[in-house]
Amino acid sequence: MGDKKSWHVLVTSDSSSGVKNFHLSKLLFTTVIIFAALFVVSAGVITYFFVNGELDRQELRKLQQHNLQLKTEMTRINSLLDTIQFELKDVQEKDKEIRELEGLRSIDDDIRQMGVGGTQYFDSTFYAFDQELFDIHNSVLNKIDAFNRQIDFEEQSFEEISRYLNVKNTIYNHTPSIKPAYGRISEVYGYRIHPIYQRKHFHHGVDIANKIGTVIYATADGKVTDMGYDKDYGKYIVIDHGYGYRTFYAHLKTRFVSINEEVTKYQIIAEMGTTGSSTGSHLHYEVRFYGKSTNPVNYFNKKKSTIYVDKRYLS
Numbered sequence: 001m002g003d004k005k006s007w008h009v010l011v012t013s014d015s016s017s018g019v020k021n022f023h024l025s026k027l028l029f030t031t032v033i034i035f036a037a038l039f040v041v042s043a044g045v046i047t048y049f050f051v052n053g054e055l056d057r058q059e060l061r062k063l064q065q066h067n068l069q070l071k072t073e074m075t076r077i078n079s080l081l082d083t084i085q086f087e088l089k090d091v092q093e094k095d096k097e098i099r100e101l102e103g104l105r106s107i108d109d110d111i112r113q114m115g116v117g118g119t120q121y122f123d124s125t126f127y128a129f130d131q132e133l134f135d136i137h138n139s140v141l142n143k144i145d146a147f148n149r150q151i152d153f154e155e156q157s158f159e160e161i162s163r164y165l166n167v168k169n170t171i172y173n174h175t176p177s178i179k180p181a182y183g184r185i186s187e188v189y190g191y192r193i194h195p196i197y198q199r200k201h202f203h204h205g206v207d208i209a210n211k212i213g214t215v216i217y218a219t220a221d222g223k224v225t226d227m228g229y230d231k232d233y234g235k236y237i238v239i240d241h242g243y244g245y246r247t248f249y250a251h252l253k254t255r256f257v258s259i260n261e262e263v264t265k266y267q268i269i270a271e272m273g274t275t276g277s278s279t280g281s282h283l284h285y286e287v288r289f290y291g292k293s294t295n296p297v298n299y300f301n302k303k304k305s306t307i308y309v310d311k312r313y314l315s
Helices: 026-051 057-102 109-113 131-173
Strands: 006-012 019-025 184-187 190-193 200-203 206-209 215-217 222-230 234-242 245-255 268-272 282-289 292-294
Touching: 057 131, 222 245, 234 268
Parallel strands: none
Antiparallel strands: 006 019, 184 206, 190 200, 206 282, 215 268, 222 234, 234 245, 245 268, 245 282, 282 292
């Protein structure tokens, strides 16, 4: 979308074949429109002098021959504009497809056309000697006018789509979406009997068991906002991912990050250990959304297609 010579939109889905590449050349439209406009002006000048009787016979024959060439070329351009119109409709269909795929608001066909229609740019007497040229002339001008309106509209639409996809991608990168460590889940999210204190309590995360020294990954892009030692959780790390998400990693052996450090998804941040109140080597992992704990398992292998983009992030 940053290339001023073309519109280029990439849409990715979660499937292996889910990459869609839409490309629309603005240079093609601009070139055709410029040439069409030049031919229209030339034809108009010839007609003007003919109507006003300012040409002798020899000049008239030359200009009539030139006029025939112009008519042939304008007919060719008119056909080319029809082809471009077909391609533009294909682009509009791609636009609709992306919007449907991403859950964006749809745009009615009537709005896309934006009043495109049959304006008569010159009085028919201007081409009194050649009605066919008059018809071709108006057809070309009408199509140029239609393209100008539709291309401007599609450019705005593609910019809206591009902005949405960029924001969605950013939110996804900052949303916990992977398992933080290899190993088996030894304790699930929810009520349980505490293995040490032997009383019922709510377990706000999951425990992943594996050998001491198993590496632990940041589950999304973010910033380390807290790290320390707690008698129950041992060595811990808190990462603020933005967009309401925070993750908590506890019972760590070694930590490889520092306070206020920016981290990225899949970055190794620590090693699994047994610090704090622990019955064995494991990671206690929590995901909190706007301060409320949620089941971390729901964020293991989270798909980009499930990401919701709030309107406030698009303004």
